[in-house]
Amino acid sequence: MDYVFIFFIGILNCCMAYNVGLLEAKIFSGPSSEQFGYAVQQFINPKGNWLLVGSPWSGFPENRMGDVYKCPIDLSAATCEKLNLETATSIPNVTEMKTNMSLGLTLTRNMGTGGFLTCGPLWAQQCGSQYYATGVCSDVSPDFQILTSFAPAAQSGVNSVCQQTKSCI
Template identity: 30%
Template sequence: MAVKGAVKEGKEMSEKYVTHPHAAPREVMAPDPELRPLLVALLTLNLLRGLAPSQAFSIETHNATVFEGDADVQFGYRVVQMRSNDSSWLVVSAPLAGNGTGALYRCSYHAETCQPIPLPDTPLVSLGLALASDEISGSRVIACGPRLQQRCEENVYLQGLCYVWGGWESPPRVLRPAGQECISGVDVAILYDDSLSIQPNDFTLMKQFIGKLLRALAGPRVQIAVVQFSSYINHVFTFADYVAKGLEAVEQDLMAFPHLKGNTHTPSAILFTVKQTFTPEHGARSHINSSCSRPGASCSPKLRRRSGVQAGSELPRLRTAPGSGRHVPADPGREGVSTRCPE
């Protein structure tokens, strides 16, 4: 009877305090006052014991493996894990090693030592400033340095260099940038009219002016050639002559060149300059800008003006600067001169 009474009493208590899923909403009852001292005692006991200290579940703090390196070269700047030959390795970067070249180390958990990873001939790129591994398999590692320098005269362009490893058995794959095209310097060809229309005094003044122009243009990245044109077209000196002889010698060649007179064939002179002056045989450089300047402007029965313009368009970096004394237009941005030639 005692067991039945206890079951009946428990059933009544469950019906009183337990809310059934399909039962109608009812008012939540407060805990039994008799249980209140027990709850207060449990809460006090927990406060007296203090909060339990939190512990990291994935970091070993008591038996940790420590890999030491030179702090001055930033050993440990980047760290990744890699698997190779069924072994786990720790790859550590030191981007300031080798005076800024950068270095990488593979560290063994079992041997508790680090060995430098052999690298190809590497410039000063601070290799290891960027380091990553394959997140899925962990079998590949890529290390990069962002300080690969490309110099173009006084300008320096910074680019990146990367190495990719798929294991330690073979050398890494090298990823290099394509590089920017370096265009520096200028080749200048000066054409002057040597025809009969040029008076002797004007001819002397023109050559003196060209001599001053040579000295004004002289520079370490400038090459100059001078072409004379009338009925016949000749090189006074070529780009190769300018480099081999020097400024003073070619200026003497200019002043000693005779006045051949004849007719004016300007388009033919432009065609001659494009086809024969701006050539590697005469010292022209294909990777730099080209400029063509011609004192004087006249019409030519030999070739029409359009032929000379079309010839000039064959050089993608050719710039022309015509001049004809008082006929030079006041607007420096205007192309051509006041003399009109047939198209």
């Protein structure tokens, strides 16, 4: 009987919830209508420690191109700055539909460049009257500049064919 009680106390102590650092917690806030905080990623670069915050409906209600905010962890002011990646995310020589692309829905570190990747799964390529939603990702440098944007399933060199035949091949 004593063993069961000791086992129960051990499990109870193991499974109780707790919080860490509540007195020094920072609260970053943004527009809830833009789904601010949908994705978050800790990020360190030479300028400090950051919290990257995805806001995939940024631009709501006119469009939902989406964006990413950088929030400084080291500074006393808890204000976030929009990176404006939605306008710089682009695939050359492709007629693109960026409205509602939801950039910032995905955030992940890119160990190869030291930066991060952000993706908008609803980016579309237009071909004639058709739209092909292949998604787009941008590789962002440690200093928050877009290195490249890519859409692996986008058809390259198709725009001239689309304009001539009004359909994709």
